[in-house]
Amino acid sequence: MSELLTIDDPGDPRLHDYTGLTDVELRRRREPAEGLFIAEGEKVIRRALDAGYRMRSMLLSAKWVDTMRAVIEACEAPVYVISPELAEQVTGYHVHRGALASFGRAPLPSAADLVGSARRIAVLESVNDHTNVGAIFRSAAALGMDAVLLSPDCADPLYRRSVKVSMGAVFAVPYARVEPWPRGLEAVREAGFELLALTPEETAVSLDEAAPHRRERVALLLGAEGDGLSRRALAAADARVRIPMAHGVDSLNVGAAAAVAFYAVTAGRPQP
Numbered sequence: 001m002s003e004l005l006t007i008d009d010p011g012d013p014r015l016h017d018y019t020g021l022t023d024v025e026l027r028r029r030r031e032p033a034e035g036l037f038i039a040e041g042e043k044v045i046r047r048a049l050d051a052g053y054r055m056r057s058m059l060l061s062a063k064w065v066d067t068m069r070a071v072i073e074a075c076e077a078p079v080y081v082i083s084p085e086l087a088e089q090v091t092g093y094h095v096h097r098g099a100l101a102s103f104g105r106a107p108l109p110s111a112a113d114l115v116g117s118a119r120r121i122a123v124l125e126s127v128n129d130h131t132n133v134g135a136i137f138r139s140a141a142a143l144g145m146d147a148v149l150l151s152p153d154c155a156d157p158l159y160r161r162s163v164k165v166s167m168g169a170v171f172a173v174p175y176a177r178v179e180p181w182p183r184g185l186e187a188v189r190e191a192g193f194e195l196l197a198l199t200p201e202e203t204a205v206s207l208d209e210a211a212p213h214r215r216e217r218v219a220l221l222l223g224a225e226g227d228g229l230s231r232r233a234l235a236a237a238d239a240r241v242r243i244p245m246a247h248g249v250d251s252l253n254v255g256a257a258a259a260v261a262f263y264a265v266t267a268g269r270p271q272p
Contacts (some may be wrong), residue, residue, distance in 0.1 A: 004065070005078050005084070006082070017057060021091040022092035023092065032105070035161065036103065038163075039100070039160075039168070040095070044163060047171050048103050048163075048168065049074070051168075053103040053104065053105075055101055056102040057078050058072070058102075059080050059100040061082065066101045067098075080090070084098075110176055111149055111176040111184065114174055115147070119202070119218070120145050120266055121188075122148045122149070122262070123148075125154070125223050125224065126154060127254060128149055128155045129225060132155075133155045134161065134163065135258070136148070136255055137175075141173050143265075145173065147176070149178045149219075162269050194238045195239075196219070196221065196237060196241045199223075200245070204242035206244050210239065212241070212264055213265060222257065225253065225254050
């Protein structure tokens with residue numbers, strides 16, 4: 001059972017994992033370097049544990065101790081109990097969900113390891129908005145995608161905002177970085193995947209016509225909000241596909257587009 005420790009000093013070194021959570025640039029550097037990530041809220045914390053991640057510690061306001069009792073009893077990591085005011089002082093924001101936990105990261109698999117057993121994968125290029133990454137992972141989990149591959153400059157799926165938006169789905173869908181980019185995509189093709197680049201270009205084939213759900217192995221390429229896929233990524237694709245639009249709308253948010261495309265890619269496929 002975890003030990004409950006009451007802390008009233010914001011400078012206590014035991015709270016180091018939770019300091020400055022609103023400083024995006026700092027946390028983007030710190031968390032991978034220190035081998036940790038932050039999960040927020042009861043459901044997300046439970047999902048991280050269920051996925052096998054090792055808890056380093058948990059930070060709770062007193063009223064959340066009873067709610068998290070089962071987690072506390074099942075873990076050995078220390079639990080720091082602090083006031084809501086102190087939590088805001090340490091983290092930089094009001095912790096609405098009342099519970100934070102620090103977890104240790106696991107080594108990422110290689111892209112080659114992931115594509116070996118997959119049939120439907122998403123490939124993200126330069127998607128550097130954490131909210132979009134979280135939304136894409138949530139859709140990938142819900143719609144039965146097997147894995148996600150990321151270009152080197154994509155946002156971290158384990159950043160707190162990504163984890164929160166995904167509702168912990170980042171723990172359910174395996175992912176890896178593709179390097180070098182985009183030359184590393186050649187290994188995906190060699191594994192038997194057809195690379196379909198999602199683009200709003202009118203010359204692209206509609207998803208209905210492309211019928212990706214009938215293809216044996218499909219890798220769906222998605223680009224950043226606004227800029228879309230780079231010319232090099234488009235050149236690396238086997239085909240360009242688009243979502244037909246009405247009312248003069250030229251494109252969707254990448255998170256929404258991903259959900260539509262994932263459904264098209266997995267339509268008719270038995271879900272787990």
